[in-house]
């Protein structure tokens with residue numbers, strides 16, 4: 327048996343050939359998705375989407391209803407997903423009030439056990455936001471807090487600490503957008519280093535740094551590596567996977583080197599925003615069957631295994647988001 331597995335290890339360490347996983351049932355949680363309809367978007371959001379779409383050479387995505395998400399999950403074999411609404415109400419005139427938006431997301435997933443939703447909140451809302459956080463979790467069943475710093479705040483300001491305290495008391499995780507940012511928001515707020523102090527001051531709070539902080543990948547890995555309560559999600563990396571896959575391999579190799587991979591990395595897509603780059607089913611296959619190419623192994627990086635990838639595809643998210 328040992329001989330067989332050693333031989334297998336040798337086969338899979340030969341460059342990037344995919345292993346045969348037909349004997350394994352692959353379970354997948356998408357740790358980062360979005361839903362919206364055009365009547366929930368602000369005029370600024372619509373303009374930003376038009377700009378992003380024209381850069382990508384695709385029509386703007388003004389509607390991403392839950393039916394589209396469910397269809398994509400089914401075809402890609404994704405069992406569960408985590409919806410992460412964003413609160414931009416302090417920056418822009420939004421069609422829905424804060425409460426209306428929470429309710430919209432809570433209602434869209436009602437009765438669907440495969441989906442959970444967070445509540446999106448800008449912590450500059452102070453007491454009003456704290457009350458909404460509590461209501462969202464206790465009355466509407468929201469399962470975490472999504473923060474979007476590019477709207478104009480550094481997450482580690484002391485005045486926001488009541489939010490982290492409340493999340494700890496409610497036993498819910500926080501997902502924080504990091505890195506690349508759309509035209510009318512400010513990327514300086516989205517550096518992972520501004521989460522480090524929060525993570526250290528709230529060791530029981532589970533924090534996820536979205537997108538592994540692209541382009542501040544080393545910084546995100548540093549913050550996660552030193553804080554056992556901080557994970558990273560790989561949403562958005564389809565853009566690299568479809569054009570320069572070595573960037574994904576290098577990121578995963580570096581994450582393994584600093585022990586963020588496999589226990590603190592979550593597979594995620596940012597659906598539907600990167601479908602133009604790589605359809606979600608292909609992104610599942612790319613990541614779940616990944617092997618580091620021999621160029622990286624020759625440099626001294628350790629190869630990754632199926633059981634490590636299973637942690638990223640399912641187990642880590644099942645623990646953080648579903649309390650299993």
Ligand SMILES: [Zn+2]
Nearest residue numbers: 358360410596
């Ligand atoms: Zn997102």
